[in-house]
Amino acid sequence: MRVLGIETSCDDTGVAIYDQQQGLLANQLYSQGEMHSDYGGVVPELASRDHVRKTIPLIQAALAQSGLPASEIYGVAYTAGPGLVGALMVGATIGRALAYAWKVPAVAVHHIEGHLLAPMLEDNPPAFPFLALLVSGGHTQLIAVTGIGKYRLLGESLDDAAGEAFDKTAKLLGLDYPGGPMLARLAQQGVPGRYTFPRPMTDRPGLAFSFSGLKTFVAKTISTCANDHQTRADVARAFEDAVVDTLMLKCQRALDITCFKRLVIAGGVSANQALRVSLDRMMRQRNGEIFYARPEFCTDNGAMIAYAGMVRLQQNGTRTDLAVSVRPRWPLDEGLTFDV
Template sequence: MRVLGIETSCDETGVAIYDRQQGLLSNQLYSQVKLHADYGGVVPELASRDHVRKTVPLIQEALAEAGLQASDIHGIAYTAGPGLVGALMVGATIGRALAYAWGIPAIGVHHMEGHLLAPMLEANPPAFPFVALLVSGSHTQLIAVTGIGEYQLLGESVDDAAGEAFDKTAKLLGLSYPGGPMLERLAQQGVPGRYKFPRPMTDCPGLEFSFSGLKTSVANTVVYTDANNYQTRADVARAFEEAVVETLMIKCRRALDLTGFQRLVMAGGVSANQLLRTSMDEMIRQRGGEAFYARPEFCTDNGAMTAYVGMVRLQVGTQASLAVTVRPRWPLEELLALDA
């Protein structure tokens, strides 16, 4: 089966083609970062309009890259949620219309299932069961995964997601949008130990997260320090990054203890953070387990993960009706499990 995947949930337009036998045949991505930079965040209406302009040309480029025609595609997968409703509608309507015109099935894919299964695109994919840490700009969740569609939410953020905290802290430090990657680069120049921020909700049991208080702690520190000094900002960035990473690591350790699983999967944009990866690698090595991540380009939103999930679900006969339906909010646990 060969599936065309379309991702338009937020501010990246992704189109990819995945073949069940050959793997990923093409992967096209357009980022709207420059479009939204002046506003310090994603403007939903601008994002939707840009998806309208970019999606069809990217589909044409993906087909050309793979050396395929429309008749070579057996199914279309599009991100149906969660995400920005207008942006989701663009990919869903284009995907559903093409599937109807080409006489092939279509399926709406859950965005977070795409992230969760992105490591399956690698040469050494994880086997079930595993604990998944989904960590992005909109989500911070720990999930027990025993199969495709077999997801048990163990804990999540009660306020800001980790990626959101990265972006907001970057803004406090005068960094431009998107702030997360820039904060990581700044933190590499920081002096360890000059500042110490709290590890929120780690002194109480449970697997919930909270990052708004950490962000406030950084804000208070910035007010009473020389925030115009480059080294000071780098030291603050490093302390913040270390606090987030240690908090995530403590919670992942608890989740592994709770489930008894030996495999940890990290996915989502923040999972590309190098300090987080090296810290998790060391933690899981000490436990005698294994850690799995997607390559950096598959950590952020992309069409490859959408195409892969679409292929997995389409090949067992699941498909969408002709009605175009998107879900800006969509709990992961509502997905149907697939037989092994």
């Protein structure tokens, strides 16, 4: 079974082809980061227009990379939500049209499910059940995963997602968009302990997150300290330490509740090295295992959508009809049945 996957939920255009036996045959990705950096964030209308320009050429490039004719594609998977409605409509429309023209099934994929399954693309995929920490620009969630389509939301952010807090704090430090990775690099030059920031919502029970107050605390600190490079690096280090410690503590609580021995981290922030090191150390101390995708599969990509579409078709033949429908807001705990 070979599935073509299309990802257009935000500002990355991803197209990939996944084969049930041979694995990933093609992976094409175009980032709009440079275009949106002029505005300090994603402009939805510009993102949609760029997806229109890039998706078809990337599909052609993926077919060429795999060496396959369209006649050997079994199904087309596309991200149907959550995400920016205009961007989602581009991928859904193209994906559904291709499936109709090629006479193959079309599969509407939940973006978060794609991230949760991204570590399955690696040589050592996790077995079920596992606890998943999804950390990205739009989501911070702890999810109990017991099988394909069997997801239970344990806790999530009440305001800013971790990735959003990284980007906003980076902007406060004068870093360009997307600021999260730039802040992480700056933090490597910071002196640990010079500043100590709060670990939000760790002083109370539960698995909810909140990062907006931490961002405000950082803003107040920046307004009262020097603006030299070392000070900004020290602030970045203190912020990153606070986020990492918060995520780690909540993971510990969730592991205690579920009694799971496997932890998966997914989403763009899962590429953060400080987070990986801390969680890896924690899981070794607990005699558990940790899994994550390679960096290029942590951010939005077509490979995770192709894989999720493949397992969905393999599992129960889930597909959509000719109607094109997307869900910009699609909570995971509402289930993954796509109602067209």
